Amino acid sequence: xxxxxxxxxxxxxxxxxxxxxxxxxxxxxxxxxxxxxxxxxxxxxxxxxxxxxxxxxxxxxxxxxxxxxxxxxxxxxxxxxxxxxxxxxxxxxxxxxxxxxxxxxxxxxxxxxxxxxxxxxxxxxxxxxxxxxxxxxxxxxxxxxxxxxxxxxxxxxxxxxxxxxxxxxxxxxxxxxxxxxxxxxxxxxxxxxxxxxxxxxxxxxxxxxxxxxxxxxxxxxxxxxxxxxxxxxxxxxxxxxxxxxxxxxxxxxxxxxxxxxxxxxxxxxxxxxxxxxxxxxxxxxxxxxxxxxxxxxxxxxxxxxxxxxxxxxxxxxxxxxxxxxxxxxxxxxxxxxxxxxxxxxxxxxxxxxxxxxxxxxxxxxxxxxxxxxxxxxxxxxxxxxxxxxxxxxxxxxxxxxxxxxxxxxxxxxxxxxxxxxxxxxxxxxxxxxxxxxxxxxxxxxxxxxxx
Ligand SMILES: *Cc1c(COP(=O)(O)O)cnc(C)c1O
Numbered sequence: 001x002x003x004x005x006x007x008x009x010x011x012x013x014x015x016x017x018x019x020x021x022x023x024x025x026x027x028x029x030x031x032x033x034x035x036x037x038x039x040x041x042x043x044x045x046x047x048x049x050x051x052x053x054x055x056x057x058x059x060x061x062x063x064x065x066x067x068x069x070x071x072x073x074x075x076x077x078x079x080x081x082x083x084x085x086x087x088x089x090x091x092x093x094x095x096x097x098x099x100x101x102x103x104x105x106x107x108x109x110x111x112x113x114x115x116x117x118x119x120x121x122x123x124x125x126x127x128x129x130x131x132x133x134x135x136x137x138x139x140x141x142x143x144x145x146x147x148x149x150x151x152x153x154x155x156x157x158x159x160x161x162x163x164x165x166x167x168x169x170x171x172x173x174x175x176x177x178x179x180x181x182x183x184x185x186x187x188x189x190x191x192x193x194x195x196x197x198x199x200x201x202x203x204x205x206x207x208x209x210x211x212x213x214x215x216x217x218x219x220x221x222x223x224x225x226x227x228x229x230x231x232x233x234x235x236x237x238x239x240x241x242x243x244x245x246x247x248x249x250x251x252x253x254x255x256x257x258x259x260x261x262x263x264x265x266x267x268x269x270x271x272x273x274x275x276x277x278x279x280x281x282x283x284x285x286x287x288x289x290x291x292x293x294x295x296x297x298x299x300x301x302x303x304x305x306x307x308x309x310x311x312x313x314x315x316x317x318x319x320x321x322x323x324x325x326x327x328x329x330x331x332x333x334x335x336x337x338x339x340x341x342x343x344x345x346x347x348x349x350x351x352x353x354x355x356x357x358x359x360x361x362x363x364x365x366x367x368x369x370x371x372x373x374x375x376x377x378x379x380x381x382x383x384x385x386x387x388x389x390x391x392x393x394x395x396x397x398x399x400x401x402x403x404x405x406x407x408x409x410x411x412x413x414x415x416x417x418x419x420x421x422x423x424x425x426x427x428x429x430x431x432x433x434x435x436x437x438x439x440x441x442x443x444x445x446x447x448x449x450x451x
Contacts, residue, residue, distance in 0.1 A: 089342075123263060137180075223251075365436045
C-alpha cells in the first residue's frame with residue numbers, strides 16, 4: 001500500500017519548488033549542475049525508502065532544473081503548466097491508464113473524445129475532424145503527413161500502408177522557405193524525403209508569397225504555417241487553401257503555437273482561412289500550458305488518419321467505441337488528453353482566449369520597451385514572438401550570453417534573414433506584465449554593461 005506521507009511529500013516538494021522558482025536565476029548555477037552526479041554512482045544493490053529517493057531528487061535535481069515553469073522563461077516556445085493541468089496530470093499518473101484501447105480504459109477513451117470535441121470547437125476546426133493525441137508537434141506533423149500520404153496515394157490507386165513507397169506514384173511536397181525543421185524530420189521518417197521538396201519564396205516576415213506558388217496538382221501536399229517559429233507570422237491561408245484545393249492538393253498546417261490565436265476573437269484575422277486546410281498539427285504543451293509531452297494531430301477526414309495509423313492483431317479487442325490507438329503512431333502511451341481536458345475545463349473558452357491574448361500583449365509590451373530604448377526589433381509582433389538585435393552579430397551574441405548569465409530571464413538566440421537576434425517567446429500563464437518590465441530592466445542593464 002502506498003503511504004499518504006509519500007504522496008504528501010511529493011506535493012510538499014513540488015509546492016516548495018514552484019514557489020521558490022521566482023527567487024533564483026532562470027538558468028541553474030554551475031554549482032547546481034556540478035552537483036548532479038549525486039544522482040548517479042553505482043546502481044543500488046538493494047531497495048531504499050521511496051521518500052529518500054524523492055528527497056535526493058529534490059535536493060540534487062531541483063536546483064539544476066531550468067525554471068521553465070516559472071514566470072520569466074522566454075526560450076524557444078515553451079509554455080508553463082496550468083495549475084489544473086499539473087494537478088490532473090498527477091491524478092492521471094496515479095490512475096496509470098493505458099489508453100490504447102477502449103476496453104483498456106473506458107474513462108480515458110471518453111476523456112479523449114471530450115478533449116477532441118472541445119479542441120475542435122475552441123480552435124474553430126471542422127467539428128467532424130479526428131484527433132490523435134501525440135507527443136508534440138513533430139509527431140503531429142508526422143501523423144498528419146502520414147494521413148496525407150495515404151489520401152493522395154489511395155486516390156492514385158496505391159495502397160501505401162501495404163506496399164510502401166517503392167514504385168509508388170511520386171508525391172510533391174511544397175512549402176515555404178522557412179519550413180520548420182520538424183516538418184523536414186517528418187518527411188524523412190515518412191520516406192517522402194526531406195530534400196525532395198519545392199520551397200516557395202517568402203516575404204520579410206517569413207510568409208509564403210502566393211504569387212510564387214508552383215503549379216499544384218492532386219499529388220501535391222502544400223504545407224503552410226500558422227506561426228513562423230521566428231517572427232510568429234501567419235501564411236496567407238485563405239488564398240493558399242483556395243489555390244491548392246482548386247488543384248486537388250492536400251493542405252497541411254504546421255500550427256504548433258500560432259493556431260492558438262484562433263481561440264482569441266480579437267485576433268482571428270491572423271488565423272482566417274486556416275480551418276479550410278485538410279490537417280493541422282499543434283502543441284498543447286506550448287500555449288495551452290499543459291505538462292510535457294502533449295501534441296495534437298488533427299485531420300479533416302477521420303478515415304485517412306485511421307487508415308494511416310491503425311493496425312490489428314488477434315488479441316486487440318476492438319469495440320464499438322473509439323479506440324484511441326487507431327489515431328496515433330503508438331499503441332501504449334500515457335493518458336495525455338487528461339491534461340488537455342483539465343486545462344480546457346478549468347479555463348473555459350474565455351480563459352484560453354485571455355491566456356493567449358495576454359501573452360500576445362506582453363510580447364507587444366516587450367517590443368515597445370525595447371524600441372523605446374533604441375534597440376531594433378526585427379519582426380512585426382503579431383503573436384508572442386519578438387526578435388531583437390543589439391548591434392552586429394558579435395555584440396548581440398555577447399549581450400545574449402550576458403542576459404542568460406544574469407538570470408532574471410532566459411531567452412535564446414536565432415539568426416533571422418542574416419541578422420543575429422535574441423528570440424523572445426512569451427508563452428506562459430504565469431507571466432505578468434511586471435515580469436516583462438523586470439525583464440526589460442535586466443536587458444537594458446546588461447546591454448549597457450556589455451557595450
Ligand atoms: C515547436 C514547433 C514544432 C515542433 O514541436 P515539438 O512539440 O517540439 O515537437 C513544429 N513547428 C513549429 C512551428 C513549432 O513552433
